[in-house]
Amino acid sequence: xxxxxxxxxxxxxxxxxxxxxxxxxxxxxxxxxxxxxxxxxxxxxxxxxxxxxxxxxxxxxxxxxxxxxxxxxxxxxxxxxxxxxxxxxxxxxxxxxxxxxxxxxxxxxxxxxxxxxxxxxxxxxxxxxxxxxxxxxxxxxxxxxxxxxxxxxxxxxxxxxxxxxxxxxxxxxxxxxxxxxxxxxxxxxxxxxxxxxxxxxxxxxxxxxxxxxxxxxxxxxxxxxxxxxxxxxxxxxxxxxxxxxxxxxxxxxxxxxxxxxxxxxxxxxxxxxxxxxxxxxxxxxxxxxxxxxxxxxxxxxxxxxxxxxxxxxxxxxxxxx
Amino acid sequence: xxxxxxxxxxxxxxxxxxxxxxxxxxxxxxxxxxxxxxxxxxxxxxxxxxxxxxxxxxxxxxxxxxxxxxxxxxxxxxxxxxxxxxxxxxxxxxxxxxxxxxxxxxxxxxxxxxxxxxxxxxxxxxxxxxxxxxxxxxxxxxxxxxxxxxxxxxxxxxxxxxxxxxxxxxxxxxxxxxxxxxxxxxxxxxxxxxxxxxxxxxxxxxxxxxxxxxxxxxxxxxxxxxxxxxxxxxxxxxxxxx
Numbered sequence: 001x002x003x004x005x006x007x008x009x010x011x012x013x014x015x016x017x018x019x020x021x022x023x024x025x026x027x028x029x030x031x032x033x034x035x036x037x038x039x040x041x042x043x044x045x046x047x048x049x050x051x052x053x054x055x056x057x058x059x060x061x062x063x064x065x066x067x068x069x070x071x072x073x074x075x076x077x078x079x080x081x082x083x084x085x086x087x088x089x090x091x092x093x094x095x096x097x098x099x100x101x102x103x104x105x106x107x108x109x110x111x112x113x114x115x116x117x118x119x120x121x122x123x124x125x126x127x128x129x130x131x132x133x134x135x136x137x138x139x140x141x142x143x144x145x146x147x148x149x150x151x152x153x154x155x156x157x158x159x160x161x162x163x164x165x166x167x168x169x170x171x172x173x174x175x176x177x178x179x180x181x182x183x184x185x186x187x188x189x190x191x192x193x194x195x196x197x198x199x200x201x202x203x204x205x206x207x208x209x210x211x212x213x214x215x216x217x218x219x220x221x222x223x224x225x226x227x228x229x230x231x232x233x234x235x236x237x238x239x240x241x242x243x244x245x246x247x248x249x250x251x252x253x254x255x256x257x258x259x260x261x262x263x264x265x266x267x268x269x270x271x272x273x274x275x276x277x278x279x280x281x282x283x284x285x286x287x288x289x290x291x292x293x294x295x296x297x298x299x300x301x302x303x304x305x306x307x308x309x310x311x312x313x314x315x316x317x318x319x320x321x
Numbered sequence: 322x323x324x325x326x327x328x329x330x331x332x333x334x335x336x337x338x339x340x341x342x343x344x345x346x347x348x349x350x351x352x353x354x355x356x357x358x359x360x361x362x363x364x365x366x367x368x369x370x371x372x373x374x375x376x377x378x379x380x381x382x383x384x385x386x387x388x389x390x391x392x393x394x395x396x397x398x399x400x401x402x403x404x405x406x407x408x409x410x411x412x413x414x415x416x417x418x419x420x421x422x423x424x425x426x427x428x429x430x431x432x433x434x435x436x437x438x439x440x441x442x443x444x445x446x447x448x449x450x451x452x453x454x455x456x457x458x459x460x461x462x463x464x465x466x467x468x469x470x471x472x473x474x475x476x477x478x479x480x481x482x483x484x485x486x487x488x489x490x491x492x493x494x495x496x497x498x499x500x501x502x503x504x505x506x507x508x509x510x511x512x513x514x515x516x517x518x519x520x521x522x523x524x525x526x527x528x529x530x531x532x533x534x535x536x537x538x539x540x541x542x543x544x545x546x547x548x549x550x551x552x553x554x555x556x557x558x559x560x561x562x563x
Contacts, residue, residue, distance in 0.1 A: 076410040087401035102407040103332040
């Protein structure tokens with residue numbers, strides 16, 4: 001078996017809505033594979049299909065060589081899943097949650113406690129092992145959910161938006177923990193709408209928009225493609241409504257994207273008189289430019305180039321927040 | 322694969338016992354409610370109380386199995402923890418059977434307490450084999466009825482409301498207090514399509530010297546009801562995950 005995940009023409013429809021639209025990809029052994037896209041792109045639906053929680057409308061997929069339609073229970077023995085929202089039991093302690101998962105996954109009784117305690121130590125939760133889950137912070141709950149998904153030594157771990165809703169410190173700590181899993185040789189299938197997270201963790205990234213994969217490559221190759229253009233970031237003194245639209249009319253030959261509410265990025269291969277034109281535009285609007293930066297393309301820039309989507313779209317959390 | 326499923330059924334049932342059943346709301350609904358009813362009837366007519374014992378046991382079976390069963394599936398669906406169970410190497414029918422078994426075990430504990438206390442206090446001499454053979458399938462029937470009504474609706478409170486209807490109809494029509502034979506013919510027909518009728522009938526036979534044929538007919542009908550409830554409950558739950 002060369003790949004741990006093989007997907008061919010996978011499609012999922014909910015009535016008229018096509019959530020996943022004829023996608024094809026594979027994940028190699030020990031590979032960190034990222035599914036990158038805005039909310040509603042079909043990332044969670046794909047994970048649900050690959051882990052047996054939902055059935056595909058069309059197409060085929062296999063996980064660890066087991067067909068997901070006919071042999072999913074066999075595949076589940078070697079799959080770990082971390083859903084977006086922690087689904088452990090609030091009324092159980094940390095160790096009891098892990099022991100219950102060990103029982104469900106058939107970890108031999110003599111190894112259960114040892115394995116659970118090892119994981120609690122790895123994830124920095126050992127001191128709180130007897131505390132009820134309901135007393136844990138969101139970051140600690142997420143860490144324990146990952147520990148629970150690893151209790152049976154899976155060969156592949158599915159992580160659905162692992163850092164969403166966490167504060168910056170907790171998210172960074174969790175990314176480090178996920179990064180450390182590389183040493184254990186586990187393949188990781190990560191969905192995220194955080195571009196820096198995909199850049200930091202993934203060997204390869206599939207960009208998913210409206211249920212379709214529009215590009216699969218390494219973050220390095222994606223960024224290299226974006227380097228063909230110059231990226232110039234303008235910061236304005238305040239937020240101006242309709243700024244991007246107005247400037248796009250003035251500069252139709254370049255691609256413009258909002259990077260923040262008062263920042264925009266201009267992507268251009270020939271930025272000769274660009275500065276003059278932007279200065280003139282700002283003066284005409286009566287707004288001051290705070291700073292101008294020529295920046296090295298990031299995965300975010302590559303994403304913008306490939307999808308044409310604004311990074312603000314990616315920053316929108318589920319529920320439109 | 323069947324070993325995975327059996328292990329899953331066992332641990333899910335144990336987990337549900339700990340998480341839901343051995344909690345004050347389940348204990349009170351499962352045991353206090355039938356006791357309060359029976360006390361009311363006892364105070365009205367203390368002499369013929371032995372006659373009420375099969376009804377008392379039947380009510381305990383009904384209320385203890387359905388006390389939390391109607392809640393556990395929808396509650397976990399909402400929290401996402403049912404998905405956690407379905408992500409394990411266990412089939413969906415096994416997860417549902419684990420849930421049903423949790424209600425069955427809790428019902429068995431409550432029913433055993435009530436049955437033993439009744440037998441000892443009133444000095445009764447039932448046929449214990451018949452008692453077990455009626456009680457076990459009855460517990461499975463009402464636990465699976467709870468599961469079925471639970472997956473029919475989306476909200477926890479809807480499941481409780483929906484379950485109250487058959488529960489209260491069965492108390493009045495299935496011979497718990499008044500014999501079915503004493504009811505008008507139309508109500509008798511209604512009684513015979515309800516599982517509690519066969520539980521009460523089987524329990525009455527266990528406390529009398531009825532023939533084994535009558536008891537086995539009750540057992541067969543109860544097994545039929547169990548299949549009638551568990552199969553559509555499984556299909557409906559599968560539909561939620563399509």
